[in-house]
Amino acid sequence: MEIPQDVYEHVLGVAVEMANASTHGDTRSQWRLHDELRQYCNAMAVEGRDHPFLWETLGDFTSDSGVAIGYYERALKQARQLGVIEGEASICLELARRHIDQGETERGYEFALRADEAARQTDDLDLRREISQFLLENS
Numbered sequence: 001m002e003i004p005q006d007v008y009e010h011v012l013g014v015a016v017e018m019a020n021a022s023t024h025g026d027t028r029s030q031w032r033l034h035d036e037l038r039q040y041c042n043a044m045a046v047e048g049r050d051h052p053f054l055w056e057t058l059g060d061f062t063s064d065s066g067v068a069i070g071y072y073e074r075a076l077k078q079a080r081q082l083g084v085i086e087g088e089a090s091i092c093l094e095l096a097r098r099h100i101d102q103g104e105t106e107r108g109y110e111f112a113l114r115a116d117e118a119a120r121q122t123d124d125l126d127l128r129r130e131i132s133q134f135l136l137e138n139s
Helices: 005-023 027-046 052-060 065-082 085-101 105-119 125-137
Strands: none
Touching: 005 027, 005 052, 027 052, 052 065, 052 085, 065 085, 085 105, 085 125, 105 125
16 A cells, blocks of 8 residues: 555655754754654544554654554554555564563564564565564574
């Protein structure tokens, strides 16, 4: 399932603003923009325009790994329902990273293996390489 262009552009715009705020050490703007993105994700879900890209991006910009895991799990569920294999692989990789950050090494490794399994079904060699490297570093 393709990401609707208007959704992609809106999320990209907010993400760029968040990255710029981070570069300038503007924590207040980062939090405001994070909240804006969270509200937008919820609004798209209510409108029936939910997409794993929304929640994966929100997870990417969430510093608290415990909270981010919830966003990634939501994204993963949608990716599976929609058959977005590449999305499933990248989301599982992020879940692996976040679980390891939380000290849940075994759970993280399980998600890394799931990421690898999904990535093998894609043509995305960079993603496959990134997952393989992660597995090597965390085995």
